[in-house]
Amino acid sequence: MANNKFIDFGLMIVIVLITLIMFPAYAADNNHYQGRSNYFAPFAKHAPKVDGVANESVWQLAKWQPLDQRWLGPEYSKEDFQGRYKIVWTPSKLYLLAEIVDDILIDSHRDPLKQYWDDDCLEIFLDEDFSGGEHQFNHNAFAYHFSLDNQAIDIGTDKQAQSYTHHVESRWQQQGEKLIWELSIDIYTDEYKDGATDNQPIVLTAGKVMGLMVAYCDNDGSDLRENFIGSESAPGGEPDRGWKDAGLFGKLILSQ
Template sequence: MNHYIALTLIAAATPVLAWQAPHTDSPPLIDGIDSDSVWQAGEWRPIDKPMVGTLPAADDFSARYKLRWDERNLYLLVEITDDVLIDSTPNPLERYWEDDTLEVFVDADASGGDHLENHNALAYHIALDGNVVDIAPPGRADAKAAPALFNEHLDSAWSRSASAPFKLIWELRVSIYTPGSGDANLQRLSLSPGHQLGFMVGYCDSDSSDGRENLYTDVEIAPINGDRNRGYIDADTFATLTLIK
């Protein structure tokens, strides 16, 4: 029997949304091609909530994704339409949020709370060149919290159509790590039915080398002092994801 991602509104609660992710016995090959049998069933979840900027016309940007899991990883298939693709900064640790960038936010124990300069949760920024960046606590990259590579946490591959507006097919394999204050505390988790995570998917849309115009997510975030760009700071903005068999 096929399972589908189901959305449930949680009244006056944080996180705002909860949904379920189905198990797979046949993990996809991470090659940026959506022909794997695991992707042929199930509903899409839209990435259509503006966190920065406004939602444009569909041929400028639109995105959606599917999600699966097994005992070792989460798997995502992300389909994106984008009329301009930008990767203008060679150093992956500089201005990584200003290029076209896929984002995956994970709170392994759904505890919520601040994660800007700790590993209470992780905000993976996945560049077009495959590098994965988040802010690391002091001791990994610098004497203070600073951007660092987390390429060992996530594998990705993408393909695109030949002409604009480009249709991108992006596949990801995401390993889940226990929360911790520093790198020594990070331990890879085995996943099982009933496990709950904080989770969100986003996309930084850039149409020029001047920087990001928009940021979209799959979760509606209530603004604080007019600011919705809270995902990289506060895991309370994530939805709750329950793994089902």
């Protein structure tokens, strides 16, 4: 009998270990993985001008958040890539400022809807209601890929790449070794309909909680992107799965 108990205990430990490896831990809300970041975005009384010049005083109020989670590709140097971002908001839009170091800028697929993730691009993942969950072919969340020519691309409900450039403004400028990238985004709920003319962006208010993650696809001359580096850890397999799994997104809180 003692032997059987010992075997049962051993089996239980093996099952627990396998479960932990196969299914990374979820946070208390059960829809997000543990270890997500909290970002408090300050309110902007005056909307920043989206021009790639971060001289608006409201940017001083916002905290930098690093892009330092290597999801794909080999180790990289400081010259190859560095990135960080800030967020502020007005009732009508979110504003993001990113500071990117990238030694070679590449936009080799000139068709904006073709292999856009293999050109250098800044990716903003947004989940309006912080629901988490799957968002591959629906608008439970958006994964806007901002290309170097300032377009914003994601997959539509028809499972094809779509331009959502009309949701955003995007401008970047080089300053020394850095790209200073400013952009604004209109926020839509999961009821957004591709192709409809009556989609209305929501009005943002203090205290609102949204899902947010930011990443950069770095290509310096290869056929496929060389690195994919994000703002959130990606526990479990397939670390680049933010394009379909909103459970990886961090928590964005709109402050006063």
